[in-house]
Amino acid sequence: MVxxxxxxxxxxxxxxxxxxxxxxxxxxxxxxxxxxYPQTKTYFPHFDLGKGSAQVKGHGxxxxxxxxxxxxxxxxxxxxxSKLSDLHAQKLRxxxxxxxxxxxxxxxxVATRNPGLLTPEVHASLDKFLCAVGTVLTAKYx
Amino acid sequence: MVHxxxxxxxxxxxxxxxxxxxECGAEALARLLIVxxxxxxxxxxxxxxxxxxxxxxxxxxxxxxxKVLTSFGEAIKNLDNLKGTYSKLSELxxxxxxxxxxxxxxxxxxLVIVLAAHFTKDFTPACQATWQKLxxxxxxxxxxxxx
Numbered sequence: 360m361v362x363x364x365x366x367x368x369x370x371x372x373x374x375x376x377x378x379x380x381x382x383x384x385x386x387x388x389x390x391x392x393x394x395x396y397p398q399t400k401t402y403f404p405h406f407d408l409g410k411g412s413a414q415v416k417g418h419g420x421x422x423x424x425x426x427x428x429x430x431x432x433x434x435x436x437x438x439x440x441s442k443l444s445d446l447h448a449q450k451l452r453x454x455x456x457x458x459x460x461x462x463x464x465x466x467x468x469v470a471t472r473n474p475g476l477l478t479p480e481v482h483a484s485l486d487k488f489l490c491a492v493g494t495v496l497t498a499k500y501x
Numbered sequence: 502m503v504h505x506x507x508x509x510x511x512x513x514x515x516x517x518x519x520x521x522x523x524e525c526g527a528e529a530l531a532r533l534l535i536v537x538x539x540x541x542x543x544x545x546x547x548x549x550x551x552x553x554x555x556x557x558x559x560x561x562x563x564x565x566x567x568k569v570l571t572s573f574g575e576a577i578k579n580l581d582n583l584k585g586t587y588s589k590l591s592e593l594x595x596x597x598x599x600x601x602x603x604x605x606x607x608x609x610x611x612l613v614i615v616l617a618a619h620f621t622k623d624f625t626p627a628c629q630a631t632w633q634k635l636x637x638x639x640x641x642x643x644x645x646x647x648x
Binding site: 466467 | 536
């Protein structure tokens with residue numbers, strides 16, 4: 360799956376619009392993922408996952424930061440996410456299926472907070488981008 | 502046997518009461534065909550699907566989207582018997598339509614996003630969780646008679 364020039368423009372547009380709220384989007388996406396797909400909590404036994412958790416907020420900020428970094432280097436996702444890819448392969452080993460779940464939640468967050476932004480074309484581009492990120496993060500698993 | 506809490510049933514019916522089935526169905530199906538273009542394989546006789554604009558404006562897409570979501574409404578009236586509700590449709594999708602059940606999951610996810618965009622902040626995490634559960638169970642019921 361390849362990101363077209365239009366996809367890249369669409370994705371950059373989304374993140375430009377989200378701007379400084381990216382951290383909140385990240386935390387919101389994580390919260391929704393834990394509630395909607397409880398099995399994802401198994402990766403965070405060391406976290407307080409209650410509502411408003413500072414740890415979830417902090418982790419949401421990390422995740423959002425990584426997405427922003429990826430967008431800023433959208434022509435070389437593998438390069439931009441190389442260290443994170445190593446981390447996920449060697450240490451975290453999050454089952455690949457979970458990246459789709461977080462991706463779905465991120466799309467829902469964009470839809471709830473900025474519905475006008477998520478036209479069908481942008482929806483398609485953002486979904487592709489999130490898939491591509493997941494693919495890079497799991498690329499070194501075996 | 503599926504269990505629905507009183508809260509889940511409330512979240513489903515209160516959202517559904519405010520859904521325009523025709524608009525929502527048309528949008529969900531159009532987005533499925535746009536976001537996951539390989540799903541167009543089932544609609545080769547629908548005419549012009551050559552661009553997002555064409556898909557969104559395609560009257561057959563709109564009509565079929567309405568049909569699909571109307572059927573969803575039946576599920577909501579029969580939350581305790583999704584298997585029975587979808588038994589014949591499951592056979593149809595397997596034997597006549599030859600649709601990979603993965604497509605039901607894709608459409609379910611799209612429907613959740615359409616609802617999220619419509620209801621914005623009212624589409625709380627609990628609401629999302631309930632609706633993802635529902636679309637997952639509908640997909641499962643539709644796949645149940647496959648052989």
